[in-house]
Amino acid sequence: MVTKESAYKKISELVQRFEEQYASYKNSDYNETLTRRDFIDPFFKALGWDMDNEQGYAESFREVKHEDKLKIGNAVKAPDYSFRANSDKKLFFVEAKKPSIVIKEDIHPAYQVRRYGWSGKLAISIVTDFEEFAIYDCTKKPFKTDKASVARMKYLTFRDYLNEFDFLWDTLARISVLRGSLDKYVQGTANKRGAETVDKDFLKTLDGWRTYLATSLSRDNKELNEEEINFAVQQTIDRIIFLRIAEGRKVEPEGNLQTATTQGDYYQNLFSIFKEADDKYNSGLFDFKKDTISKKLKIDNKVIKTIISELYVPKSQYEFSELSVEILGSAYEQFLGKVIRITPAHHAKIEEKPEVRKAGGVYYTPEYIVEYIVKNTVGKLIEGKTPKEISKIKIVDPACGSGSFLIGAYNYLLNYHKNYYSNNGKPAKGRKEDTLTPEGHLTTAEKKRILLNNIYGVDIDVNAVEVTKLSLLLKCLEGETEASIAHQLSMFHERVLPTLENNIKSGNSLVSTDIYENELFEVDKKTKPFNWEKEFPEVFVERIEESDPKEELKRIARQAKAHAEKALEYSTVLSEKLETVFEPQVNYATNGKGGFDVVIGNPPYGASIGTDVQNYLSTKYNLPITIADSFLMFLKRTFQVSKKDALISLIIPSTWLYMSQYLSFRKQLLNQFQLDEVQLFRKPIFESVTVETCTILLTNKEPDKYSKYHFKEIKTEPSKFIFEENVVAQAKLLEEPEINLVLSNKVINSLFTKIKNKNPQLKEVALVICGLTPYRLGKGKPKQSINIVKERRFDADFKKDKSYRQYVMGRDFNKYCWQIEKERWISYGDWLAEPRHKAPFDDDKKIVIRQTSDRLIAHLDTHKFLSLKNVHNLRVTDSNLTYEYLLGIINSKLLDWWYQKLIPEKGRVFAEVKVVNLEKLPIKSIDFSNKAEKLKHDEIVKLVDQLLKLNEEKANTKLQSEIEQIQRHAKFCEDQINIKVYKLYDLTPDEINIVEGK
Numbered sequence: 001m002v003t004k005e006s007a008y009k010k011i012s013e014l015v016q017r018f019e020e021q022y023a024s025y026k027n028s029d030y031n032e033t034l035t036r037r038d039f040i041d042p043f044f045k046a047l048g049w050d051m052d053n054e055q056g057y058a059e060s061f062r063e064v065k066h067e068d069k070l071k072i073g074n075a076v077k078a079p080d081y082s083f084r085a086n087s088d089k090k091l092f093f094v095e096a097k098k099p100s101i102v103i104k105e106d107i108h109p110a111y112q113v114r115r116y117g118w119s120g121k122l123a124i125s126i127v128t129d130f131e132e133f134a135i136y137d138c139t140k141k142p143f144k145t146d147k148a149s150v151a152r153m154k155y156l157t158f159r160d161y162l163n164e165f166d167f168l169w170d171t172l173a174r175i176s177v178l179r180g181s182l183d184k185y186v187q188g189t190a191n192k193r194g195a196e197t198v199d200k201d202f203l204k205t206l207d208g209w210r211t212y213l214a215t216s217l218s219r220d221n222k223e224l225n226e227e228e229i230n231f232a233v234q235q236t237i238d239r240i241i242f243l244r245i246a247e248g249r250k251v252e253p254e255g256n257l258q259t260a261t262t263q264g265d266y267y268q269n270l271f272s273i274f275k276e277a278d279d280k281y282n283s284g285l286f287d288f289k290k291d292t293i294s295k296k297l298k299i300d301n302k303v304i305k306t307i308i309s310e311l312y313v314p315k316s317q318y319e320f321s322e323l324s325v326e327i328l329g330s331a332y333e334q335f336l337g338k339v340i341r342i343t344p345a346h347h348a349k350i351e352e353k354p355e356v357r358k359a360g361g362v363y364y365t366p367e368y369i370v371e372y373i374v375k376n377t378v379g380k381l382i383e384g385k386t387p388k389e390i391s392k393i394k395i396v397d398p399a400c401g402s403g404s405f406l407i408g409a410y411n412y413l414l415n416y417h418k419n420y421y422s423n424n425g426k427p428a429k430g431r432k433e434d435t436l437t438p439e440g441h442l443t444t445a446e447k448k449r450i451l452l453n454n455i456y457g458v459d460i461d462v463n464a465v466e467v468t469k470l471s472l473l474l475k476c477l478e479g480e481t482e483a484s485i486a487h488q489l490s491m492f493h494e495r496v497l498p499t500l501e502n503n504i505k506s507g508n509s510l511v512s513t514d515i516y517e518n519e520l521f522e523v524d525k526k527t528k529p530f531n532w533e534k535e536f537p538e539v540f541v542e543r544i545e546e547s548d549p550k551e552e553l554k555r556i557a558r559q560a561k562a563h564a565e566k567a568l569e570y571s572t573v574l575s576e577k578l579e580t581v582f583e584p585q586v587n588y589a590t591n592g593k594g595g596f597d598v599v600i601g602n603p604p605y606g607a608s609i610g611t612d613v614q615n616y617l618s619t620k621y622n623l624p625i626t627i628a629d630s631f632l633m634f635l636k637r638t639f640q641v642s643k644k645d646a647l648i649s650l651i652i653p654s655t656w657l658y659m660s661q662y663l664s665f666r667k668q669l670l671n672q673f674q675l676d677e678v679q680l681f682r683k684p685i686f687e688s689v690t691v692e693t694c695t696i697l698l699t700n701k702e703p704d705k706y707s708k709y710h711f712k713e714i715k716t717e718p719s720k721f722i723f724e725e726n727v728v729a730q731a732k733l734l735e736e737p738e739i740n741l742v743l744s745n746k747v748i749n750s751l752f753t754k755i756k757n758k759n760p761q762l763k764e765v766a767l768v769i770c771g772l773t774p775y776r777l778g779k780g781k782p783k784q785s786i787n788i789v790k791e792r793r794f795d796a797d798f799k800k801d802k803s804y805r806q807y808v809m810g811r812d813f814n815k816y817c818w819q820i821e822k823e824r825w826i827s828y829g830d831w832l833a834e835p836r837h838k839a840p841f842d843d844d845k846k847i848v849i850r851q852t853s854d855r856l857i858a859h860l861d862t863h864k865f866l867s868l869k870n871v872h873n874l875r876v877t878d879s880n881l882t883y884e885y886l887l888g889i890i891n892s893k894l895l896d897w898w899y900q901k902l903i904p905e906k907g908r909v910f911a912e913v914k915v916v917n918l919e920k921l922p923i924k925s926i927d928f929s930n931k932a933e934k935l936k937h938d939e940i941v942k943l944v945d946q947l948l949k950l951n952e953e954k955a956n957t958k959l960q961s962e963i964e965q966i967q968r969h970a971k972f973c974e975d976q977i978n979i980k981v982y983k984l985y986d987l988t989p990d991e992i993n994i995v996e997g998k
Helices: 005-021 022-026 030-046 107-119 165-172 181-189 198-220 224-248 256-262 268-280 302-310 325-336 355-360 367-382 404-424 442-453 464-476 482-492 551-561 571-579 611-620 629-642 660-671 746-760 787-792 881-892 891-901 929-953 960-984 989-994
Strands: 063-065 081-085 089-095 124-128 132-136 152-156 338-342 347-353 395-397 455-459 504-506 543-546 586-588 594-600 642-653 674-681 694-697 708-714 724-729 766-770 804-808 825-827 846-850 859-860 869-878
Touching: 005 022, 005 030, 030 081, 030 089, 063 891, 089 107, 107 124, 124 181, 152 787, 198 224, 198 325, 198 338, 198 347, 224 256, 224 268, 224 338, 224 464, 256 268, 256 302, 268 302, 325 404, 325 464, 338 367, 367 404, 367 594, 367 642, 367 694, 395 404, 404 442, 404 455, 404 464, 404 594, 442 455, 455 464, 543 674, 543 869, 594 629, 629 642, 629 660, 746 891, 746 989, 787 960, 846 881, 859 881, 869 881, 881 929, 881 960, 891 960, 891 989, 929 960
Parallel strands: 089 124, 395 455, 395 594, 455 504, 594 642, 674 708
Antiparallel strands: 063 081, 081 089, 124 132, 132 152, 338 347, 543 586, 642 694, 674 694, 708 724, 766 869, 804 825, 846 859, 846 869
16 A cells, blocks of 8 residues: 555655666666656656556556657657546646756757647646656647746756655645645646636637638638538538547548648648548548538638648647547537628628627536536436446437537446446457457447437537537547558448437427427527427337328418418418428327436526517426526426436526526426435636526436435535535425525524514515616607617706706615715606606605625615615615614624525625515514613614714715724624624524624
């Protein structure tokens, strides 16, 4: 067993030996092979790594993969060592040199290992000859001209090893690396200036290629429309990337694509290479029977030359053998967020898609989320099963995008099968029916079988579908060589890759072809209705009776008559419909036996949906239009396309867990399906996107008395999955009126309930009305015009006439004080969009509460200000309560704590304090005949009065020392209010500690 002590002893022996024979080891005759054997292997073995494969794994399962030094043209093959976890996940590379090389100064080994590490999206990589040891930050893009010191994070000589041993053990020991030491080291040490991950850099490259191709195609191919140009650009890029990666993996001859740019028409030369690829791969990517556009394209030689040159050194820094499909997918997901628009003059413009613009960007799912969801669905379902049993399992992503979830699922299946065959059989002998190669890899035939049997996807974007296919095909191609492909072609007469047109399809997952029954002739071309049962008949296998084609024809005729006045305009659609009426129509059983076994994915949030389609979807999925967000409709759709007992797991926004408008949806879901787990992430998952998200895991079956709901809350770094868990019987959730799915532990829940049950709600003692809306097109009397709205004609910065009144916004006040930087006035009357005449604008006193906030912020208004809709206005209706008392209660730490448990808004960027939730606040009523209660009430009122006066005084004070004194006094008053409120609500010391977070 390797321990820190044994490692220190072994490394000290190596250091001593190197020191004693230093001169001989520095001799140029002492080569790299001897250095590896005598020093580098023992060094890493001392740190716990299985350098000699003592566990006897097949080559594909080795923990440390050794590479032979091989020159291929001017290129050198991969670094000497690849350190891995779980057989396929690379952790870091090590490049070995002989001691006569000066690592501190030599740029070549540094560039080589950085290029491989950066292309593989690794945190670090190492160059060593034992005498010297250099660790490089692989998050920074390498350039061939970089000095050896660039991106170097740590440099040691062998004489430093013992003094730096704690660092070596804590960072590079196997046990430390598997616990995440490398990521921590990079995050804590690296200078992030200049850091750019390979996927972001590759996205820039893709964007550049799209611009080059779109410009050339739109100029030289006037006969092509916008959709055809988008298709041609996407296909050309996909094919080039596929073949270049094939070169990097030694499946295609190195430099094959470069041969297209030597003479003649470069694109036609490239097209000839594409046609040869079809003979070899049969992937659908090179299917020129279906693609009749590509052959006739005219593309400028300069454009092709530029693209091809950017695929090779010196212009390219990518090592394509290390460019994984996950990295490609990350780049492609962003790439697909833009589209080519063709102007009337037939010029190309690259624009962000409207739905992406609305959503604030593309949400590419991080790999750790994909792995978690796949492990808890696919992993759970296939555990202990044989390959034959697994072959019946169908997995789908209904909004597959660039294919990240399908790649994750496919990769999981490949690893499971590889382990299964390795543990239950012998390596292959080169026979067609074998499942493993002699090296322990899955055979091509087996990888194809798994892919076609198990993996399915749908996306409305046809280009996304093509990218998903590309990613899956590249994953299927992993481990192949030029020799293995030649062997298949000659021995088995089979082309290497499968066609995925029956597995990955383009269409609208939400909209079925039944939309034609509602609006037979008015379905927009972009809607792309999709019939799951007909598109995937092998999945929905339980059939019942056939429908009568004559009845179908009569039904269509009745609809045609009803739409007679539009018949000419829509005759084409009718013809297409009639053409299919005599095809065999099959009804599919709804008994739960047909459908997918696993549904996974990251459905779109807030997708743009036309009014007609939204009405259709709202009806189809039984969701009010106010909450008919696309992610909820996708969730409901998963129930319809999955079979009984199927596992469903998605990553979606968390708002539906607790917001009141989703109450009916929560109730419906809990009554009909088993909600196994919700994992709530308090920190952002998606880069540059602040929406709070959660993963959900459901089973498509009715819950029973044994069904348990597991709620996990992750407050720290999401990728660490460090959570607080609360478990409750699912039936218990339905007993609560709000059905809040964000659970607290039993002690917290008990305190929350105690406060709630002992006190009346705010709506029983006060009226809360939100502020006015000044402008909205078509609203107001008379109706507002576009110019009135744009020019904000009723606004002013002074009182123009008697109709003008000063108004405030949420940012104009804080707890117990005004912070108005600029006066705003508005002409108040019916001409405003929503003047809110019922609001207490004319009351001598009212409490104003900030709406756009993640906590309770209230102030007392005695100026009769108007307020905009981002302010709530409160009028006390219980004559026994004063405004000052209620203000102190609302602003107290206890009420804010209670509110956060009701609606967990803390930290949310777009948090809102809604009227419906304010009205639920528990307000302690006062028994004025009880002297103790009356005294607490009076003390709170007195402290609130002091706070209001102190803040007025602070606003008129200029000396900083005096301001600080006022602030200290105000802080004392707030603390005293909190103490009084705790006593008023009868909290114990332990309960106070809960509220205080102690």
